[in-house]
Amino acid sequence: QQGTDLMGETVLITAGGTREPIDAVRFIGNRSSGKMGFALAAAARARGAEVILISASTTLPVPAGCTHIRVTTGAQMEQTALAELPRASMVIMAAAVSDYQVLSPSAQKIKKTETLTLELTRTPDILRQIVQQRRAGTVVVGFAAETEHVVEEGRRKLREKGADLIVANDVSRAGSGFDADHNAGTLIFEAGQQVIPLSTKREMAERILNSATSIARQLRGK
Numbered sequence: 001q002q003g004t005d006l007m008g009e010t011v012l013i014t015a016g017g018t019r020e021p022i023d024a025v026r027f028i029g030n031r032s033s034g035k036m037g038f039a040l041a042a043a044a045r046a047r048g049a050e051v052i053l054i055s056a057s058t059t060l061p062v063p064a065g066c067t068h069i070r071v072t073t074g075a076q077m078e079q080t081a082l083a084e085l086p087r088a089s090m091v092i093m094a095a096a097v098s099d100y101q102v103l104s105p106s107a108q109k110i111k112k113t114e115t116l117t118l119e120l121t122r123t124p125d126i127l128r129q130i131v132q133q134r135r136a137g138t139v140v141v142g143f144a145a146e147t148e149h150v151v152e153e154g155r156r157k158l159r160e161k162g163a164d165l166i167v168a169n170d171v172s173r174a175g176s177g178f179d180a181d182h183n184a185g186t187l188i189f190e191a192g193q194q195v196i197p198l199s200t201k202r203e204m205a206e207r208i209l210n211s212a213t214s215i216a217r218q219l220r221g222k
């Protein structure tokens with residue numbers, strides 16, 4: 001889709017998987033490639049938006065015309081996203097943020113032992129803070145990566161995190177979700193839901209942006 005329906009919008013997008021250090025050479029990470037978030041960035045830019053793309057652990061080419069900020073950890077993504085939030089009129093959080101971080105990462109490489117116990121603590125919930133700190137009229141879209149009860153879990157996240165839209169995707173399906181070129185899911189919002197069949201991440205991005213745009217109109221009373 002090419003057009004100008006997002007002209008005047010500033011879309012803040014997170015992409016990729018955060019990495020939490022264990023020691024000087026090891027980290028806790030996940031399988032996110034960044035493709036979903038980068039597809040959203042390219043689609044939003046093509047529709048006329050200013051795009052701020054915050055990415056972790058991906059080497060994908062940055063779509064032309066997007067402002068790009070690279071981070072590593074969840075804490076860095078939190079700090080960067082909250083710093084950019086005042087400029088944003090839409091926020092879409094496609095990143096897979098690690099839910100845990102190592103309490104005391106070692107500055108040196110940890111020596112091999114038969115067993116190793118790491119103490120983990122929760123990382124900050126960025127999406128929840130974005131919802132709390134956004135200015136009126138800013139649309140917030142979160143994702144829910146699930147392996148069972150996908151729609152129910154997505155609706156629970158919509159309620160608990162206070163987002164306007166949750167993109168619930170089943171990440172146990174082969175050929176979709178993490179590190180695939182395709183994705184499928186359900187868009188979940190207050191008034192209903194809409195199934196997105198298996199499609200390219202770009203097609204899925206266009207549908208997410210369509211839904212975010214109509215929610216924006218409602219939020220802003222237009």
Ligand code: PMT
Pocket residue numbers: 015016017031032033034035036037074093094095096097098099123124125126127128141142143144145146157169171177178179180183
């Ligand atoms: O990157 P790809 O390989 O293209 O794969 C795409 C994807 C599968 C990663 C993507 O479609 C996706 O589902 N992203 C969200 C992954 C995730 O962390 O989901 P979650 O259900 O754990 O988190 C729910 C929401 O809260 C997400 O919007 C997440 O960005 C956000 N979150 C999570 C934890 C945390 N500490 N802070 C957050 O803001």
